[in-house]
Every structure is written in structure tokens, then in C-alpha cells.
Amino acid sequence: MYKRQRQRGTQGSRFFGQPAGTTVTTGSRDDRTFLTGYFLWGETRLGAGVIRRELKALPRDWRSNQYYIALSQPLTGAFVLDATYTYLDANWAQSDAQLYSMRLNYKLSKRTSLYALIGQVRNQDAVGYSVSGGTSTPASPGLGRHQTGLMLGMVHSF
Numbered sequence: 001m002y003k004r005q006r007q008r009g010t011q012g013s014r015f016f017g018q019p020a021g022t023t024v025t026t027g028s029r030d031d032r033t034f035l036t037g038y039f040l041w042g043e044t045r046l047g048a049g050v051i052r053r054e055l056k057a058l059p060r061d062w063r064s065n066q067y068y069i070a071l072s073q074p075l076t077g078a079f080v081l082d083a084t085y086t087y088l089d090a091n092w093a094q095s096d097a098q099l100y101s102m103r104l105n106y107k108l109s110k111r112t113s114l115y116a117l118i119g120q121v122r123n124q125d126a127v128g129y130s131v132s133g134g135t136s137t138p139a140s141p142g143l144g145r146h147q148t149g150l151m152l153g154m155v156h157s158f
Helices: none
Strands: 002-008 029-041 044-056 062-074 079-090 097-107 112-123 147-156
Touching: none
Parallel strands: none
Antiparallel strands: 002 029, 029 044, 044 062, 062 079, 079 097, 097 112, 112 147
């Protein structure tokens, strides 16, 4: 799948996932290009993709390529294991990050499942991305620090 997306900024607005130190003004924009796909081999699903981001903001522009690979493997009739590796390659010095995650799903029924997810983000020195992604600053582990998170939950599809 190939898709392009553009958001335009105005004075005082913010873009989701905007890097610290950038300011959105009238004329700013956030362009994203997605190229994704997957391959089925029996019941195993292998997916991969890249998200290219170009943020026009002050005091300088920010660009990144986010590469990911994902695997979904049924273990039994009720258990499915998902794993993902993501690498963020940013154009600012020491601003790259890696995210590892693994989730075990247990199907209670056709529409309801329980899950346990563990993830870890590894930041370079100039960034402090949170393992929960997109959350407010207090969730950040701090510049150059790593963070591990655990989440338990239930999904019900209507």
C-alpha cells in the first residue's frame, strides 16, 4: 500500500509526534509517505514498511524514515504471538530510536480476546521517546534513556 498525507499548521498549533525544539507557524506542514505490505505464508503473516516524514517548522526542518518489520504467528487455536521491530532514522544528530515489542493474544471468542504486551524503546542521546508513543512529556524516560513498558488488556469488536 502506498499513501501520502499532508497536515498544515497555523501559529500556535502542534503536530502529533512533533520533535522537541520545533515550533509550528503559519506555513508549516507535516508530510508523511507510507509504503507498507505483508506476505502470508500459511497462517503466518510477515509485514514490513517505511514511513517517511518531512516536517517543515522553525527553527529547522526535521526529516525521518521509520522502518518496521512485524510477524504474527498463531501458536494454537486460541494463542497468537505478534512481534514488531521499528527503527527511526532521523536527520538530526543522535536522534534515532529503536522499538521492540511482543504481544501474546488469547482468543476468548470470535470477537473478544485478552492480551499481554511488552515493549522497549532505546533512544539515542538527543531524544526521549516514550514506549507508549505520542503521550505527554511526563511519560518520556528522558533524553538518551531507554524505557520498558507492559500492558494488559481486553479487546472486544462490535
